[in-house]
Amino acid sequence: MTFTTERAVELRGVRVEADGAEGVVTLLRDVDLRLDAPRVAVVGENGSGKSTLARAIAGLADVVAGEADVHGVDAVRDVKSLRRVVGFVFANPAAQMVMPTVREDVELTVKALRGPDGRRLPKAEVAARVDAALAEHRLTELADRPCLALSSGQAQRLAMCAVTAAEPSLVIADEPTSLLDGRHRRIIADRLLAADGFQLLLVTHDLDLARACDDAVWVHQGRVRATGPAGDVVREYERFLDEAVAGELGGALGEAADGPGEAGEGSGEAAR
Numbered sequence: 001m002t003f004t005t006e007r008a009v010e011l012r013g014v015r016v017e018a019d020g021a022e023g024v025v026t027l028l029r030d031v032d033l034r035l036d037a038p039r040v041a042v043v044g045e046n047g048s049g050k051s052t053l054a055r056a057i058a059g060l061a062d063v064v065a066g067e068a069d070v071h072g073v074d075a076v077r078d079v080k081s082l083r084r085v086v087g088f089v090f091a092n093p094a095a096q097m098v099m100p101t102v103r104e105d106v107e108l109t110v111k112a113l114r115g116p117d118g119r120r121l122p123k124a125e126v127a128a129r130v131d132a133a134l135a136e137h138r139l140t141e142l143a144d145r146p147c148l149a150l151s152s153g154q155a156q157r158l159a160m161c162a163v164t165a166a167e168p169s170l171v172i173a174d175e176p177t178s179l180l181d182g183r184h185r186r187i188i189a190d191r192l193l194a195a196d197g198f199q200l201l202l203v204t205h206d207l208d209l210a211r212a213c214d215d216a217v218w219v220h221q222g223r224v225r226a227t228g229p230a231g232d233v234v235r236e237y238e239r240f241l242d243e244a245v246a247g248e249l250g251g252a253l254g255e256a257a258d259g260p261g262e263a264g265e266g267s268g269e270a271a272r
């Protein structure tokens with residue numbers, strides 16, 4: 001199965017709120033997006049709203065206004081159906097391991113799949129699919145190892161294996177390489193970018209990885225600041241970062257000369 005642009009993510013006027021310690025806070029506002037490229041990166045500063053956007057698309061955030069169509073599913077009102085369509089890979093893979101061993105963890109997902117007749121898969125087919133999924137993610141040798149005994153790189157491979165075994169049409173990966181060393185980062189990134197059975201939405205601070213996607217979305221202060229071809233959006237974001245850093249360094253040098261002053265705004269955090 002190859003991802004086709006007929007299956008897209010479309011958000012119109014989306015607003016996300018959360019209950020903060022001091023009352024309701026708005027995390028995302030006025031989001032209008034159509035994502036139909038096979039691989040879409042989401043970039044932006046810490047606290048800008050990237051994970052919130054990813055979570056809203058996955059039905060994991062409180063969308064209080066607007067419409068969200070995710071591969072034909074109403075992601076605001078039909079979160080249950082969304083689970084068949086979306087797979088979510090978290091930055092910390094330990095958060096999504098539920099079974100004691102590697103094989104059992106993947107098996108749990110495959111057992112939940114239905115055949116074309118709507119019935120559960122026969123035992124032999126479950127076993128064959130689990131073996132194939134483990135082999136694809138180079139986990140065969142680790143099949144009987146306790147999940148808790150995996151290294152970060154192995155755990156991230158297991159998370160991807162278990163998520164993709166559910167055959168989602170959209171995989172959302174939120175900083176999937178942030179815990180990994182350089183070599184494993186490249187292995188996981190290459191595997192994600194090479195996959196063509198699903199659309200990929202990749203939240204990342206790794207701008208090389210973002211550039212390797214087809215399209216990108218730049219989130220800034222709880223709004224979408226730019227969207228389009230990944231190279232263009234990342235270039236625009238980098239220019240903004242360069243200017244912001246130059247401004248802060250200039251400010252710091254000025255402060256050093258003038259003595260202490262008030263802190264400037266200079267933050268990409270979501271507006272309250």
Ligand SMILES: Nc1ncnc2c1ncn2[C@@H]1O[C@H](COP(=O)(O)OP(=O)(O)OP(=O)(O)O)[C@@H](O)[C@H]1O
Nearest residue numbers: 018019020027045046047048049050051052269270
């Ligand atoms: N449940 C919540 N209640 C209150 N504030 C929240 C909640 N969830 C997120 N936030 C705030 O919303 C803002 C956006 O958070 P989000 O996690 O989406 O940012 P991000 O761009 O993914 O950041 P990072 O790059 O640091 O992971 C942050 O200021 C965060 O503290």
